[in-house]
Amino acid sequence: MRRIFASILSAFVILAVSANDGEKKTSPQMDKFISDLISKMTLEEKIGQLHLISGTDAVSGETVSNQSKVLQQIKAGKVGAFINAKGAAKVREIQRVAIEETRMKIPLLFGMDFAHGYETIFPISYGSAASWNMEAIKESAHIAAVEASADGLNWIYSPMVDITRDARWGRIAEGAGEDPYLGGQIAKALVKGYQGEPAYANNTNIMACVKHFGLYGASEAGRDYSVVDMSKVRMYNEYFEPYKAAVEAGVGSVMSSFNEVEGIPATANKWLLTDVLRNQWGFDGFVVTDYASIGDIIRFGVSDYYGASVMSLKAGTDLDMESYGFTNNLKNALEKGDITENEINIACRRILEAKYKLGLFSDPYKYCDPKRPEKDIKKKEHREAARKLAGESFVLLKNDKNILPLKKNGKIALIGPHGNNRPNMLGSWGWPSNLNMASTVMEGLKDAVGDKATVSYARGCQPYGNMEHEVWLSLTKDFEKDGRSNTELLAEALKLAKESDVIVATLGESSEMSGESSSRSDINIPAPQKELLKELVATGKPVVLVLFTGRPLTIKWESENVPAILNVWFPGSEGAYAIADALFGDVNPSGKLTSSWPQDIGQVPIYYNIKKVSKPMDKWFQKFRSGYLDISNEPLYPFGYGLSYTTFEYGDIILSDTIMNKGKSLTASVDITNTGKVAGSEIEQLYIQDMVSSITRPVKELKGFEKIYLKAGETKRVNFTINEDLLKFYNYNLDYVSEPGDFQIMVGRNSSDVKNLKFTLK
Numbered sequence: 126m127r128r129i130f131a132s133i134l135s136a137f138v139i140l141a142v143s144a145n146d147g148e149k150k151t152s153p154q155m156d157k158f159i160s161d162l163i164s165k166m167t168l169e170e171k172i173g174q175l176h177l178i179s180g181t182d183a184v185s186g187e188t189v190s191n192q193s194k195v196l197q198q199i200k201a202g203k204v205g206a207f208i209n210a211k212g213a214a215k216v217r218e219i220q221r222v223a224i225e226e227t228r229m230k231i232p233l234l235f236g237m238d239f240a241h242g243y244e245t246i247f248p249i250s251y252g253s254a255a256s257w258n259m260e261a262i263k264e265s266a267h268i269a270a271v272e273a274s275a276d277g278l279n280w281i282y283s284p285m286v287d288i289t290r291d292a293r294w295g296r297i298a299e300g301a302g303e304d305p306y307l308g309g310q311i312a313k314a315l316v317k318g319y320q321g322e323p324a325y326a327n328n329t330n331i332m333a334c335v336k337h338f339g340l341y342g343a344s345e346a347g348r349d350y351s352v353v354d355m356s357k358v359r360m361y362n363e364y365f366e367p368y369k370a371a372v373e374a375g376v377g378s379v380m381s382s383f384n385e386v387e388g389i390p391a392t393a394n395k396w397l398l399t400d401v402l403r404n405q406w407g408f409d410g411f412v413v414t415d416y417a418s419i420g421d422i423i424r425f426g427v428s429d430y431y432g433a434s435v436m437s438l439k440a441g442t443d444l445d446m447e448s449y450g451f452t453n454n455l456k457n458a459l460e461k462g463d464i465t466e467n468e469i470n471i472a473c474r475r476i477l478e479a480k481y482k483l484g485l486f487s488d489p490y491k492y493c494d495p496k497r498p499e500k501d502i503k504k505k506e507h508r509e510a511a512r513k514l515a516g517e518s519f520v521l522l523k524n525d526k527n528i529l530p531l532k533k534n535g536k537i538a539l540i541g542p543h544g545n546n547r548p549n550m551l552g553s554w555g556w557p558s559n560l561n562m563a564s565t566v567m568e569g570l571k572d573a574v575g576d577k578a579t580v581s582y583a584r585g586c587q588p589y590g591n592m593e594h595e596v597w598l599s600l601t602k603d604f605e606k607d608g609r610s611n612t613e614l615l616a617e618a619l620k621l622a623k624e625s626d627v628i629v630a631t632l633g634e635s636s637e638m639s640g641e642s643s644s645r646s647d648i649n650i651p652a653p654q655k656e657l658l659k660e661l662v663a664t665g666k667p668v669v670l671v672l673f674t675g676r677p678l679t680i681k682w683e684s685e686n687v688p689a690i691l692n693v694w695f696p697g698s699e700g701a702y703a704i705a706d707a708l709f710g711d712v713n714p715s716g717k718l719t720s721s722w723p724q725d726i727g728q729v730p731i732y733y734n735i736k737k738v739s740k741p742m743d744k745w746f747q748k749f750r751s752g753y754l755d756i757s758n759e760p761l762y763p764f765g766y767g768l769s770y771t772t773f774e775y776g777d778i779i780l781s782d783t784i785m786n787k788g789k790s791l792t793a794s795v796d797i798t799n800t801g802k803v804a805g806s807e808i809e810q811l812y813i814q815d816m817v818s819s820i821t822r823p824v825k826e827l828k829g830f831e832k833i834y835l836k837a838g839e840t841k842r843v844n845f846t847i848n849e850d851l852l853k854f855y856n857y858n859l860d861y862v863s864e865p866g867d868f869q870i871m872v873g874r875n876s877s878d879v880k881n882l883k884f885t886l887k
């Protein structure tokens with residue numbers, strides 16, 4: 126197979142040899158290689174490179190392509206990339222068709238959504254973000270890349286970096302939360318983890334795709350695919366930062382979003398995809414649409430199918446995912462003079478460059494080594510890393526009277542639908558893997574206690590009410606069937622509870638309740654589970670709530686009545702063991718929230734970095750101030766919040782100077798002491814407020830953080846460097862500037878609990 130490929134491309138052999146080296150090759154070589162290639166391609170073949178076709182493995186929703194015609198289209202040179210083919214052998218065979226049965230022998234890109242692990246599943250991205258551990262997040266991306274690349278894939282639709290501030294929106298589970306700075310750091314870590322440093326240096330590095338560009342997380346009313354409309358100042362200062370960070374980290378591709386931006390659908394928005402992305406940020410990879418989104422433009426009512434395809438190409442879209450807009454319309458558009466051949470060539474070049482950078486022209490089977498799956502998938506080290514990151518992602522929301530950690534003795538009642546379930550451990554993008562491979566919480570706890578304690582399980586209730594409703598049926602599909610009524614299940618659970626020393630209540634959302642197209646108007650723990658929890662608390666036995674969720678939930682009652690709450694998100698394939706580690710204190714929880722958790726749904730969108738307003742409410746309630754009659758403005762749990770089994774004391778901020786001259790920097794130092802009895806990690810957070818500025822600015826913005834490990838009694842000094850860059854923002858004219866004047870510096874354990882000090886920028 127290889128031989129045929131090599132002889133046919135003999136004209137390119139010398140150039141192609143060096144195409145294997147990832148970033149090491151020079152661009153003149155790549156440019157010449159691709160120019161030669163393009164000069165030999167027909168118009169149809171060039172348009173073919175701009176088409177991403179879908180298979181059926183690991184598909185979350187509907188597919189457009191007729192599966193019986195997929196290979197036919199590849200053979201006809203009408204496909205440049207493939208989404209959703211799973212398995213090295215399968216990918217190899219499809220690649221073989223592209224290489225041996227097409228005229229130009231151009232390899233395909235193979236992409237998939239495996240956003241938080243491939244077969245070893247890490248916590249959902251929103252959960253991993255709560256670890257604030259950039260090295261561990263980067264490593265999780267590297268491991269996902271190692272496993273997926275062993276299985277034939279060379280491209281991932283991650284990181285998802287949309288800023289999300291509305292807990293109703295289900296896709297909050299896929300991102301890093303509400304903060305631009307933290308989101309940017311995580312974006313960089315993930316891109317580097319997937320692509321490697323230098324990028325694509327070997328066959329364990331794959332191409333990342335940052336999404337969804339742009340502003341998708343600002344979907345109005347928390348509904349998916351809803352209206353997004355905001356000022357440019359807000360885009361540049363808040364929502365753009367993580368996408369830009371991914372570009373700075375060298376991300377190879379960008380996925381446009383389903384929403385509109387200033388009245389123009391993102392997929393067809395030239396300002397967004399060319400002026401901002403390429404001209405202002407210097408992005409040099411390719412842009413892919415989101416699923417069938419060229420076709421969706423018709424429903425926006427701004428164009429027909431033909432026009433949508435033309436607009437999208439002209440805007441800077443290079444690869445059409447499943448709309449068939451480019452393959453169906455571009456030839457005609459060229460004949461009519463609505464586009465130029467050069468515009469097609471530019472998009473085609475970008476796709477070919479990606480393949481070249483990945484080394485696919487040198488070896489189209491670079492990612493199809495049949496020996497690798499066995500060797501590289503679900504390795505022990507991978508599972509250990511997933512367990513560790515899961516442990517770091519958990520957020521201890523409450524721990525009255527140090528009820529946690531539990532002792533490994535006595536009788537433990539494990540109660541709730543999540544306690545004995547596998548698929549729901551994984552989270553919204555878990556389905557590319559084998560959903561039934563995760564251990565259950567029950568197995569995790571039993572493994573941890575051995576014969577020192579007994580762990581008994583009762584389901585307690587059905588996961589949701591109204592089980593006949595179609596929506597609830599789909600949400601519960603991954604819970605094993607149990608025909609008993611809630612009354613029967615409760616009776617069994619209460620009996621077990623009364624016979625036990627402690628209750629571990631495993632409750633919350635199912636993984637299907639967050640992610641794409643999973644918006645909720647009620648973000649409580651589902652009703653039957655909440656009822657169960659009330660009954661368990663009423664027994665008077667100590668209750669620990671192990672909370673599963675892909676979004677902030679409204680848990681005011683729980684926060685007031687349940688003694689201990691450990692939030693575990695959807696913790697991944699090794700989550701059960703990580704939960705046991707945390708519950709028994711083998712791991713001390715250190716995660717901190719990356720979103721503000723509301724007291725009530727009426728407060729959303731809620732986020733800590735709100736801009737200053739003309740009539741702020743200092744304390745509830747003040748008439749003619751910005752607030753609610755019936756609730757304070759405070760979140761239930763603020764951004765950056767999370768407890769530990771130990772306690773940390775923060776010293777005062779020590780500033781190296783109170784004056785900072787432009788171009789210079791200051792150091793803010795704080796001594797942190799572990800004042801408790803066990804070792805633990807603490808995430809110190811640095812916030813800054815620009816006190817007077819030419820446009821309204823946030824009350825505070827995260828500008829740095831550090832996670833340190835302290836033994837009991839130990840003190841460490843944390844130093845934050847404050848340079849002029851940290852003080853810059855986009856002003857009214859969108860110039861990136863710092864403005865002289867006073868700044869408030871804040872350091873603390875979360876966004877609401879900080880010490881502050883002022884300095885002046887001269």
Ligand code: BGC
Pocket residue numbers: 238282336415416641
């Ligand atoms: C989602 C993307 C995803 C794509 C391909 C879309 O529906 O919005 O996040 O990458 O499908 O699966």
